[in-house]
Amino acid sequence: ARMFRLETNYRSTPNILDVANDVIANNTRQHQKTLRSLQDAFMRPEVHAFADDREEAEFIAGQILQFRDEGIPLDHIAVLFRAAFHSQALEMELMKRDIPYDYRGGVRFFERAHIKNVLAYLRIVANKDDVVAWSRVLNMQVGLGPVTVEKIIRAIRQSEGVENLSHIGASLPARAQVGWMDFLAVWQDLLDSDQTVSGLIRAVATSKYAEYLENEHPDYRERLQDIEQLAVFGERATDLSTFLAEASMQESYQATTAKGGNEDEKKLILSTIHQAKGLEWEAVFVIGLAAGKFPHERSLRETNGLEEERRLFYVAVTRAKKYLYMTYPLLASFTSSLSGPSMFIEEIGRDLVHHEGFREETSIFDDPSDDVDDITYVPDPDYGEAPPKRRGILKSIDEL
Structure with a gap:
Protein backbone atom coordinates (compact mmCIF):
# COMPACT_ATOMS: atom_id res chain seq x y z
CA ALA A 1 0.00 0.00 0.00
CA ARG A 2 1.15 3.54 -0.70
CA MET A 3 1.02 6.25 1.94
CA PHE A 4 -0.08 9.76 1.01
CA ARG A 5 0.80 12.46 3.54
CA LEU A 6 -1.57 15.43 3.76
CA GLU A 7 0.97 18.05 4.79
CA THR A 8 -0.22 21.20 3.00
CA ASN A 9 -1.95 23.63 5.35
CA TYR A 10 -4.08 26.43 3.89
CA ARG A 11 -5.03 27.95 7.23
CA SER A 12 -2.10 28.93 9.42
CA THR A 13 1.01 31.01 8.89
CA PRO A 14 4.42 29.29 8.74
CA ASN A 15 5.23 30.78 12.14
CA ILE A 16 2.30 28.96 13.76
CA LEU A 17 2.98 25.68 11.96
CA ASP A 18 6.62 25.77 13.07
CA VAL A 19 5.40 25.70 16.67
CA ALA A 20 2.93 22.88 15.97
CA ASN A 21 5.54 20.79 14.14
CA ASP A 22 8.12 21.33 16.86
CA VAL A 23 5.84 20.05 19.62
CA ILE A 24 4.19 17.12 17.82
CA ALA A 25 7.61 15.79 16.79
CA ASN A 26 7.93 14.62 20.41
CA ASN A 27 5.19 12.04 19.80
CA THR A 28 6.76 8.76 18.73
CA ARG A 29 3.67 6.56 18.43
CA GLN A 30 2.30 8.06 15.21
CA HIS A 31 3.17 8.58 11.55
CA GLN A 32 5.47 11.57 11.37
CA LYS A 33 4.48 14.48 9.16
CA THR A 34 5.47 18.11 8.82
CA LEU A 35 2.82 20.66 7.96
CA ARG A 36 3.72 23.24 5.32
CA SER A 37 1.95 26.54 4.97
CA LEU A 38 0.82 28.29 1.80
CA GLN A 39 0.49 31.58 3.70
CA ASP A 40 3.10 34.32 4.01
CA ALA A 41 5.19 34.52 7.15
CA PHE A 42 3.72 36.73 9.87
CA MET A 43 4.41 37.51 13.52
CA ARG A 44 5.81 34.86 15.84
CA PRO A 45 3.35 33.26 18.29
CA GLU A 46 3.62 34.70 21.80
CA VAL A 47 3.98 33.02 25.20
CA HIS A 48 2.90 35.06 28.22
CA ALA A 49 3.35 34.21 31.91
CA PHE A 50 1.27 35.95 34.58
CA ALA A 51 1.26 36.07 38.35
CA ASP A 52 -2.21 34.50 38.55
CA ASP A 53 -5.26 33.70 36.44
CA ARG A 54 -6.84 37.08 37.19
CA GLU A 55 -3.88 38.89 35.60
CA GLU A 56 -3.99 36.40 32.73
CA ALA A 57 -7.68 37.18 32.18
CA GLU A 58 -7.10 40.95 32.26
CA PHE A 59 -4.43 40.70 29.57
CA ILE A 60 -6.55 38.50 27.30
CA ALA A 61 -9.63 40.71 27.62
CA GLY A 62 -7.54 43.79 26.85
CA GLN A 63 -5.94 42.15 23.81
CA ILE A 64 -9.36 41.05 22.52
CA LEU A 65 -10.66 44.61 22.74
CA GLN A 66 -7.55 45.82 20.91
CA PHE A 67 -8.16 43.29 18.12
CA ARG A 68 -11.77 44.45 17.86
CA ASP A 69 -10.65 48.09 17.62
CA GLU A 70 -8.27 47.03 14.82
CA GLY A 71 -11.15 45.60 12.82
CA ILE A 72 -11.11 41.91 13.73
CA PRO A 73 -14.70 40.83 14.54
CA LEU A 74 -15.20 39.13 17.89
CA ASP A 75 -16.43 35.94 16.26
CA HIS A 76 -13.07 35.67 14.48
CA ILE A 77 -11.35 35.37 17.87
CA ALA A 78 -11.34 32.27 20.10
CA VAL A 79 -10.09 31.40 23.57
CA LEU A 80 -9.36 27.69 23.96
CA PHE A 81 -8.76 25.71 27.14
CA ARG A 82 -8.14 22.13 28.26
CA ALA A 83 -11.04 21.93 30.74
CA ALA A 84 -14.14 24.04 31.35
CA PHE A 85 -13.05 25.22 34.82
CA HIS A 86 -9.96 26.88 33.29
CA SER A 87 -12.19 29.65 31.92
CA GLN A 88 -13.56 30.90 35.27
CA ALA A 89 -11.43 34.02 35.73
CA LEU A 90 -11.72 34.98 32.07
CA GLU A 91 -15.51 34.74 32.10
CA MET A 92 -15.56 37.12 35.07
CA GLU A 93 -13.33 39.59 33.25
CA LEU A 94 -15.36 39.41 30.03
CA MET A 95 -18.57 40.09 31.93
CA LYS A 96 -16.96 43.00 33.75
CA ARG A 97 -15.90 44.55 30.42
CA ASP A 98 -19.20 43.70 28.71
CA ILE A 99 -17.57 41.55 26.03
CA PRO A 100 -20.22 39.16 24.63
CA TYR A 101 -19.14 35.57 24.19
CA ASP A 102 -20.45 32.23 23.04
CA TYR A 103 -19.50 29.30 25.29
CA ARG A 104 -18.94 25.87 23.76
CA GLY A 105 -18.16 22.57 25.43
CA GLY A 106 -19.49 23.36 28.89
CA VAL A 107 -21.84 25.44 31.01
CA ARG A 108 -21.42 29.17 31.57
CA PHE A 109 -20.15 30.13 35.01
CA PHE A 110 -23.30 31.51 36.65
CA GLU A 111 -25.42 28.76 35.12
CA ARG A 112 -23.50 26.01 36.93
CA ALA A 113 -25.57 24.30 39.62
CA HIS A 114 -22.95 24.59 42.39
CA ILE A 115 -22.55 28.33 41.78
CA LYS A 116 -26.32 28.76 42.01
CA ASN A 117 -26.28 26.72 45.24
CA VAL A 118 -23.64 28.94 46.86
CA LEU A 119 -25.48 32.09 45.79
CA ALA A 120 -28.64 30.63 47.33
CA TYR A 121 -26.83 30.29 50.68
CA LEU A 122 -25.74 33.91 50.42
CA ARG A 123 -29.26 35.03 49.58
CA ILE A 124 -30.76 33.48 52.71
CA VAL A 125 -28.10 35.27 54.75
CA ALA A 126 -29.12 38.56 53.15
CA ASN A 127 -32.88 37.96 53.26
CA LYS A 128 -34.58 35.33 55.43
CA ASP A 129 -37.80 35.78 53.40
CA ASP A 130 -36.25 34.63 50.10
CA VAL A 131 -38.44 31.55 49.58
CA VAL A 132 -36.77 30.52 46.31
CA ALA A 133 -33.31 30.52 47.88
CA TRP A 134 -34.51 28.60 50.95
CA SER A 135 -36.17 26.00 48.72
CA ARG A 136 -32.96 25.46 46.73
CA VAL A 137 -30.79 25.12 49.84
CA LEU A 138 -33.12 22.83 51.77
CA ASN A 139 -34.02 20.54 48.87
CA MET A 140 -30.34 19.51 48.70
CA GLN A 141 -30.51 17.98 52.19
CA VAL A 142 -31.15 14.30 52.87
CA GLY A 143 -34.71 13.49 53.92
CA LEU A 144 -36.18 16.92 53.19
CA GLY A 145 -38.97 16.62 50.63
CA PRO A 146 -41.16 19.41 49.23
CA VAL A 147 -43.78 19.20 51.99
CA THR A 148 -41.19 19.28 54.79
CA VAL A 149 -39.28 22.09 53.09
CA GLU A 150 -42.45 24.17 52.86
CA LYS A 151 -43.11 23.57 56.56
CA ILE A 152 -39.57 24.63 57.50
CA ILE A 153 -39.70 27.79 55.38
CA ARG A 154 -42.99 28.77 56.98
CA ALA A 155 -41.46 28.36 60.44
CA ILE A 156 -38.36 30.37 59.48
CA ARG A 157 -40.40 33.26 58.13
CA GLN A 158 -42.45 33.34 61.32
CA SER A 159 -39.35 33.40 63.55
CA GLU A 160 -38.00 36.71 64.80
CA GLY A 161 -34.42 36.03 63.82
CA VAL A 162 -32.26 33.47 62.06
CA GLU A 163 -29.39 33.25 64.53
CA ASN A 164 -30.86 30.17 66.22
CA LEU A 165 -32.98 27.87 64.08
CA SER A 166 -32.28 24.59 65.86
CA HIS A 167 -35.72 24.50 67.54
CA ILE A 168 -37.41 23.98 64.16
CA GLY A 169 -36.02 20.46 63.88
CA ALA A 170 -37.93 19.23 66.94
CA SER A 171 -41.15 18.80 64.95
CA LEU A 172 -39.53 17.00 61.99
CA PRO A 173 -39.51 13.24 61.31
CA ALA A 174 -36.33 11.35 62.19
CA ARG A 175 -35.03 11.14 58.60
CA ALA A 176 -35.75 14.82 57.98
CA GLN A 177 -33.86 15.75 61.15
CA VAL A 178 -30.67 14.30 59.62
CA GLY A 179 -30.93 16.65 56.64
CA TRP A 180 -31.90 19.56 58.88
CA MET A 181 -28.83 19.02 61.08
CA ASP A 182 -26.63 18.97 57.97
CA PHE A 183 -28.09 22.31 56.94
CA LEU A 184 -27.59 23.76 60.44
CA ALA A 185 -23.91 22.80 60.26
CA VAL A 186 -23.50 24.87 57.08
CA TRP A 187 -25.60 27.66 58.55
CA GLN A 188 -23.41 27.84 61.65
CA ASP A 189 -20.30 28.08 59.47
CA LEU A 190 -21.91 31.02 57.68
CA LEU A 191 -22.72 32.75 60.99
CA ASP A 192 -19.17 32.16 62.25
CA SER A 193 -17.53 33.62 59.13
CA ASP A 194 -16.17 37.15 58.94
CA GLN A 195 -19.39 38.14 57.08
CA THR A 196 -17.52 39.51 54.08
CA VAL A 197 -18.75 38.28 50.70
CA SER A 198 -15.63 36.21 50.06
CA GLY A 199 -15.65 34.96 53.65
CA LEU A 200 -19.24 33.73 53.33
CA ILE A 201 -18.47 31.97 50.04
CA ARG A 202 -15.40 30.26 51.46
CA ALA A 203 -17.39 29.26 54.55
CA VAL A 204 -19.77 27.34 52.29
CA ALA A 205 -16.85 25.80 50.37
CA THR A 206 -15.31 24.41 53.58
CA SER A 207 -18.58 23.34 55.20
CA LYS A 208 -20.59 20.14 54.84
CA TYR A 209 -21.56 21.41 51.41
CA ALA A 210 -18.08 20.35 50.23
CA GLU A 211 -18.88 16.86 51.54
CA TYR A 212 -22.14 16.96 49.58
CA LEU A 213 -20.25 17.83 46.38
CA GLU A 214 -17.74 15.03 46.92
CA ASN A 215 -20.52 12.49 47.45
CA GLU A 216 -22.62 13.62 44.50
CA HIS A 217 -20.13 14.63 41.80
CA PRO A 218 -16.93 12.93 40.52
CA ASP A 219 -15.65 16.36 39.39
CA TYR A 220 -16.09 17.91 42.84
CA ARG A 221 -12.56 19.37 42.81
CA GLU A 222 -13.35 21.39 39.70
CA ARG A 223 -16.59 22.56 41.32
CA LEU A 224 -14.70 23.69 44.41
CA GLN A 225 -12.32 25.58 42.12
CA ASP A 226 -15.33 27.32 40.61
CA ILE A 227 -16.48 28.33 44.09
CA GLU A 228 -13.03 29.67 44.93
CA GLN A 229 -13.14 31.75 41.75
CA LEU A 230 -16.51 33.11 42.89
CA ALA A 231 -14.87 34.02 46.21
CA VAL A 232 -12.09 35.85 44.36
CA PHE A 233 -14.79 37.72 42.44
CA GLY A 234 -16.48 38.52 45.76
CA GLU A 235 -13.33 40.09 47.19
CA ARG A 236 -14.05 43.17 45.08
CA ALA A 237 -17.59 43.58 46.43
CA THR A 238 -18.34 46.35 48.91
CA ASP A 239 -21.30 44.58 50.51
CA LEU A 240 -23.42 41.45 50.16
CA SER A 241 -26.53 43.12 48.72
CA THR A 242 -24.56 44.79 45.93
CA PHE A 243 -22.77 41.55 45.15
CA LEU A 244 -26.00 39.57 44.93
CA ALA A 245 -27.58 42.24 42.74
CA GLU A 246 -24.61 42.06 40.38
CA ALA A 247 -24.73 38.26 40.40
CA SER A 248 -28.41 38.40 39.48
CA MET A 249 -27.58 40.72 36.60
CA GLN A 250 -24.90 38.32 35.40
CA GLU A 251 -27.30 35.38 35.61
CA SER A 252 -29.88 37.30 33.58
CA TYR A 253 -27.26 38.43 31.08
CA GLN A 254 -25.95 34.90 30.57
CA ALA A 255 -29.45 33.47 30.29
CA THR A 256 -30.31 36.06 27.64
CA THR A 257 -27.14 35.57 25.61
CA ALA A 258 -27.41 31.79 25.89
CA LYS A 259 -30.85 31.96 24.26
CA GLY A 260 -29.50 34.02 21.41
CA GLY A 261 -29.82 37.62 22.55
CA ASN A 262 -29.08 39.95 19.68
CA GLU A 263 -28.58 37.53 16.80
CA ASP A 264 -26.65 40.13 14.80
CA GLU A 265 -24.16 40.76 17.62
CA LYS A 266 -20.67 39.37 17.08
CA LYS A 267 -19.49 37.21 19.96
CA LEU A 268 -16.13 36.01 21.12
CA ILE A 269 -15.78 32.21 21.15
CA LEU A 270 -14.87 30.41 24.37
CA SER A 271 -14.37 26.70 23.81
CA THR A 272 -12.77 23.57 25.14
CA ILE A 273 -10.14 22.29 22.72
CA HIS A 274 -12.13 19.13 22.10
CA GLN A 275 -15.04 21.23 20.80
CA ALA A 276 -12.74 23.30 18.58
CA LYS A 277 -11.56 20.45 16.33
CA GLY A 278 -12.06 21.28 12.65
CA LEU A 279 -12.62 25.00 13.31
CA GLU A 280 -10.41 28.05 12.70
CA TRP A 281 -10.14 31.66 13.84
CA GLU A 282 -8.05 34.69 12.92
CA ALA A 283 -6.72 34.97 16.47
CA VAL A 284 -6.52 32.22 19.10
CA PHE A 285 -5.61 32.34 22.77
CA VAL A 286 -4.69 29.02 24.39
CA ILE A 287 -4.94 29.63 28.14
CA GLY A 288 -4.09 27.76 31.34
CA LEU A 289 -0.90 26.24 29.94
CA ALA A 290 0.56 25.59 33.37
CA ALA A 291 2.24 22.45 34.66
CA GLY A 292 -0.38 20.13 36.12
CA LYS A 293 -3.22 21.71 34.16
CA PHE A 294 -2.14 20.90 30.60
CA PRO A 295 -1.17 18.14 30.20
CA HIS A 296 -3.58 16.96 32.86
CA GLU A 297 -1.78 15.20 35.70
CA ARG A 298 -3.95 12.13 35.25
CA SER A 299 -2.74 11.69 31.66
CA LEU A 300 0.81 11.09 32.89
CA ARG A 301 -0.37 7.88 34.56
CA GLU A 302 -2.29 6.57 31.55
CA THR A 303 -0.94 4.54 28.64
CA ASN A 304 -0.33 6.94 25.74
CA GLY A 305 -1.98 9.65 27.85
CA LEU A 306 0.82 12.17 27.38
CA GLU A 307 0.89 11.73 23.59
CA GLU A 308 -2.88 12.19 23.45
CA GLU A 309 -2.56 15.43 25.45
CA ARG A 310 0.18 16.60 23.09
CA ARG A 311 -2.08 15.93 20.10
CA LEU A 312 -4.74 18.02 21.83
CA PHE A 313 -2.27 20.87 22.22
CA TYR A 314 -1.38 20.48 18.54
CA VAL A 315 -5.08 20.84 17.67
CA ALA A 316 -5.31 24.04 19.73
CA VAL A 317 -2.27 25.63 18.11
CA THR A 318 -3.39 24.83 14.57
CA ARG A 319 -6.79 26.50 15.04
CA ALA A 320 -5.08 29.89 14.65
CA LYS A 321 -4.73 31.52 11.24
CA LYS A 322 -2.58 34.60 12.01
CA TYR A 323 -2.34 35.37 15.74
CA LEU A 324 -1.50 32.80 18.42
CA TYR A 325 -1.12 33.58 22.12
CA MET A 326 -0.23 30.90 24.68
CA THR A 327 -0.65 31.93 28.31
CA TYR A 328 -0.38 30.51 31.81
CA PRO A 329 -0.59 31.67 35.45
CA LEU A 330 2.28 31.06 37.82
CA LEU A 331 0.03 30.82 40.88
CA ALA A 332 -2.84 28.33 41.04
CA SER A 333 -5.89 30.15 42.42
CA PHE A 334 -7.29 27.12 44.26
CA THR A 335 -4.15 25.64 45.84
CA SER A 336 -2.16 28.91 46.02
CA SER A 337 0.88 26.92 44.88
CA LEU A 338 3.50 28.00 42.38
CA SER A 339 3.76 26.20 39.08
CA GLY A 340 5.75 26.62 35.92
CA PRO A 341 4.79 26.43 32.26
CA SER A 342 3.36 23.33 30.64
CA MET A 343 5.94 20.90 29.34
CA PHE A 344 4.50 21.58 25.89
CA ILE A 345 5.61 25.23 26.17
CA GLU A 346 9.08 24.05 27.11
CA GLU A 347 9.19 21.76 24.07
CA ILE A 348 8.87 24.73 21.70
CA GLY A 349 12.15 26.06 20.33
CA ARG A 350 12.96 29.42 21.94
CA ASP A 351 13.52 31.04 18.55
CA LEU A 352 10.01 30.11 17.36
CA VAL A 353 8.05 32.18 19.88
CA HIS A 354 8.21 35.54 21.60
CA HIS A 355 8.25 35.22 25.41
CA GLU A 356 6.78 37.80 27.79
CA ILE A 397 7.30 38.40 45.46
CA ASP A 398 4.92 41.37 45.17
CA GLU A 399 3.92 40.10 41.72
CA LEU A 400 1.99 37.34 43.43
Missing part, protein backbone atom coordinates in the same frame (compact mmCIF):
# COMPACT_ATOMS: atom_id res chain seq x y z
CA GLY A 357 6.45 37.84 31.56
CA PHE A 358 9.42 35.75 32.69
CA ARG A 359 13.14 35.38 32.21
CA GLU A 360 14.31 32.42 30.22
CA GLU A 361 17.59 31.69 31.94
CA THR A 362 16.27 30.01 35.05
CA SER A 363 13.33 29.51 37.35
CA ILE A 364 15.34 30.26 40.54
CA PHE A 365 14.05 33.06 42.80
CA ASP A 366 16.18 35.87 44.07
CA ASP A 367 15.66 37.01 47.61
CA PRO A 368 13.80 40.32 47.07
CA SER A 369 15.46 41.79 50.16
CA ASP A 370 19.02 41.42 48.82
CA ASP A 371 19.21 44.96 47.42
CA VAL A 372 17.45 46.47 50.45
CA ASP A 373 19.80 44.76 52.90
CA ASP A 374 22.87 45.61 50.80
CA ILE A 375 23.84 41.96 50.38
CA THR A 376 26.61 41.03 47.97
CA TYR A 377 27.82 37.61 46.91
CA VAL A 378 31.54 36.69 46.86
CA PRO A 379 33.39 33.67 45.40
CA ASP A 380 33.97 30.64 47.60
CA PRO A 381 37.64 29.66 47.26
CA ASP A 382 36.68 25.98 47.41
CA TYR A 383 34.26 26.29 44.49
CA GLY A 384 35.80 28.92 42.24
CA GLU A 385 34.13 32.01 40.86
CA ALA A 386 30.48 32.60 41.79
CA PRO A 387 28.13 32.43 38.82
CA PRO A 388 26.44 35.65 37.78
CA LYS A 389 23.33 36.44 39.74
CA ARG A 390 20.32 34.96 37.97
CA ARG A 391 16.82 36.31 37.91
CA GLY A 392 13.69 34.27 38.47
CA ILE A 393 10.35 33.96 36.76
CA LEU A 394 9.01 36.77 38.96
CA LYS A 395 10.63 40.16 39.39
CA SER A 396 9.58 40.20 43.05
